[in-house]
Amino acid sequence: MTTPAKKSPSVVEVSVTGAPRRGTAARLVGALGSGALRLLLITVALLWMVPLMGLLLVSLRSGADNTNSGWWTVLLKPTELTLANYQGLVQDGVVLRSFLNTVYISVPSTVLVVGIGAMAAYALVWLDFPGRDWIMVAVVGLLVLPVQAALIPISRLYGALGVFGSITGAILFHVAFGLPFAVFLLRDFFVGIPRDLLEAARMDGAREWRIFRKVVLPVSRPALASLAVFQFLWVWNDMLVALVLTSPDSAPLTVALRSDLRQFGTNVDVLASGALLSMLVPLLVFFVFQRHFVQGAFATSPR
Amino acid sequence: MAEIVIEGLGKVYLDGTRAVDDLSLEVQDGEFLVLVGPSGCGKTTALRMLAGLESVTEGTIRIGDRVVDDVPARDRDVAMVFQSYALYPHLNVYENIAFGLRLRKVPKAEIDRLVREVAEVLRLEEHLTRKPGNLSGGQRQRVAMGRAIVREPRAFLMDEPLSNLDAKLRVQVRAQIARIQRDLGVTTVYVTHDQTEAMTLGDRVAVMKRGVLQQVGPPQELYDRPDNLFVAAFVGSPGMNLMCVELTEDDGRFRVHIGDQTLDLPDALLHRRPALRAHANRKVIVGIRPEDMEDTGIVGAAEGATLTSVADLVEAMGSDVLVHFPLDASPVVTEDTRELARDAGADETLPAVDHGVVCVGRFSPRTHVFEGQTITVAVDTDRIHFFDPATGIAIDHS
Known part of the structure; x- marks a missing residue:
């Protein structure tokens, strides 16, 4: 009885330091x-x-x-490869203009949604004012409002306001429909920021705006980055809203490509290069921000 | 640097909970005052009201010559060290310490000088470029201290700043805090639930219970002359041995009866506690500190100053030996003792014997007492504490 009792501590040590031992057969099965x-x-x-x-x-x-x-025939005949479509694309005024329109719509829509959303979420989490919780309930309610249901009324409103068919109109629509999700997401994240952190800043002499800028925003970088990516992709890829609310002058790439399709029917080569062009930017955005996700995730462990 | 005067301070939350009730305190300029009590006693709320992080429901707070009831936290010129340290995770140590100075628009060169000075005092020089996430607990604690010190505020407020450190580090940092506070001479209010911290750090200690101040005074005074049962039970570790016993008078001789054993009370004690006479032939609560009991094998004892029992548990601490032994007396179970037991998280400290009280004596390490041995314990009867069983208030310790 005494011998195994003496041996057992060393057995425990082995299992603590390394992976549990397995037989050759088990390892073979695992590898397979x-x-x-x-x-x-x-x-x-x-x-x-x-x-x-x-x-x-x-x-x-x-x-x-x-x-x-x-x-797929090009895989056997590489000589078919040509950059002519892209040359055509660059020289095509409509494609270039609509590409720029997409940028003009997507960038402000993203910046505004992240900016306003962050401020709103800060207020909803950290400021004490009457009706705060009801506003939050309303925001959650707006999350389920379908975009399609709003298109016609908003078009009429825009007509009255004189922004119908303009880039401004498209931006306003995207901001309005992006905000509920932004507030919802950021509020969830802000709630997790330790209250002590804000109070420490307050004791250090900061007012709300400083606390927001110097503490809450930097700490929330991963949440802000993911929100920005989501919002940007959603606006960049949007066709429905742009189709209804923009004019040919302000139409983004998605709408312009669709109208190309109608005009030429089988010009799939032009469409393909246009589609790839429109994919390029979101990919870039994703890879640029991905770095921030990772950085942020490591930097913000509060303890 | 400034004195802090609190008058009739009260806090009632929106849901009607009263966290602090009529708290009046005066903290002298440069004094180290410790607010201590079990969790939920309102000490942190009181501190947060001092800081300006919690609104004041009743009463007033004066810091220096200024009433600060409606002054926002940022303008009170006090610094706070948080239990969680609350370091800015996205800023390195240097920027964490400099944060408050930058907000106050201190010139860059001056900031640099101050931060490096503080870093030197706290031995943080080689960590200045690191983020809080890469620091050890003790280092983070020092950064939190640095952030408070660098601003040269009128007062320090500290909310359990040591509770996230392990026991050994806690003792080191405790000494460091005491040294820094003494060197800087800044008025300090320090909140803790650990009575050892309170006793070692405070110039004066204020004991709170359920929002009400129980007693305030120098640590030794609280220890030697507790105003009530709660303070008596809270201060000291191991705690005071409390039991409910009969006090009798027989021809001018006062005795307490613990089961069928008796302790004669010396005249000097009765002289110091004249009110005790009025309690003759009634139940009283007696309290005996562990160090007021000793093995009769070590010291001699007069007749009527010894108790006999059987050693139930012997804990050798090195510097002394804690001996647990049962006595045939009724245990003191009041709301206070129950609360303290709850706070210590120890339901199992309930009497280990079916009836009676388990006492703890702090014996000299030269004792040879072993578990199961019948022991005779010498009691320093002059130092017995008495409390009214109805009110829990000390019977005259003037």
Whole structure:
């Protein structure tokens, strides 16, 4: 009895320092399992990439080639590849203008939603005023209001205000419909910021605006970054709102591409390059902000 | 630097909860006052009212020559150290300390000088560029102190600043806080629920219970002459041994009866506590500090000053030996003692014997007492405390 009792501490030590011991067979099964899983994941990823790759290749072939054969033929005949579509795109005034329109609509819509949303959420969490909770209830209620239901009334309102068909009108609409989610998301995050942190700033001599700018905003960077990305992508990819509320002069890329489709029917090469152009910016935005997600997540552990 | 005068301070929350009731205190310029009490006694609320983080329902607060009841926190010129330290996670140590100075538009060169000076005092020089997330608990605590010190405020407010440190570090930092406060001479109000911290740090200690101030005075005074049962039970570790016993008078000789044992009360004690005579032949609560009991193997004892029992548990502490032994007396169970037991998180401290009280004596380390041994305990009868069982108030300790 005494011998095993003496040995047992060393056994415990081994299991604490390393992974639990497994037999060769068990490891083999494990390796096979993870190999099969990896294979499955790679297959799914490839399948997922096929349409995107098709789009890319279509955009790199001439219109005639695209009409005559499928995009996959280029894999055997690389000589078909051409940048002519992109040249055409850059020289096409309508595409360029609508691309800029998209930027003019998306950037202010994002900045305003994040800015106003953060201020509203700060007030809803940290300032004490009558009706605060009811405002929050209203904000949550607005979350379920469908965009489609508002299009007609807003169009009429814009007509009366004289902003119908303008970029301003589109921005206002996106800001209004982006805010409830922004407030909801940021409020949730702000609630998690320790009250001590704000009180410390208050003791240090800060007023509300300083606390907001110097403490709450920097600490909330991951939440602000994810909100900005969501909002930007939503506005950038929007077609419905722009279709209803913008005029040809103020139409973003999505709307312009759609009208191209109607005019030329089978000009899939132009569309493909336009679509890729419109995808490029969100991808860039995502990769730029991704760094902030990660940084923020590490910097903000309160203790 | 300034004195703080609190008069009739009260706090009632919107839901009707009364957190602080008619609190009046005077903190002298440069004094270190400790507010102590079990959790929920209102000490933190009182401190937050001093800071300006909580509105004042009743009474007034004066800091220096200015009534600050309606002055916002940022203009009170007091600094606070939070229990969680509340360091700005996105700023490095340097910026954390400089934050308040920057808000006050102190010139850059001056900020740099002050921050480096404080960093030197707190030995934070090599950590100035690190973020709070990369600091140890003790370092974070020092940054929090630095942030308060650098502003040279009129008063320091500290809300349990040591409770997030482990026991050993706590003792070190405690000494450091005492030294810094003494060197700077800044009026300090310090909140804690740990009576050891209160006793070691405070020039004076204010004990609170359920929003009401119980007693305020120098630590030794609280220890030697507690005003009531609550203070007696709260101050000291291990706590005062309390039991409900019969006080009899027989031909001018006063005795307390603990089961069938008796302790004779010396004349000097009766002289100091004249009111005790009125309690003759009635129930009283007696309190005996552990160090007022000693093994008769170590010291001699007069007749009528010893108790006999069986050692139930012997804890050798090195510097002394704690001996637990049962006595045949009724335990003191009041709202106060129950609250203190709850606060200590110890339902299991209920009497280990079926009836009676388990006493703790602090014996000299030279004692040879072992568990299960029948022991005779010498009691310093001159130092016994008495409390009215009806009110819990000390019977005359003038």
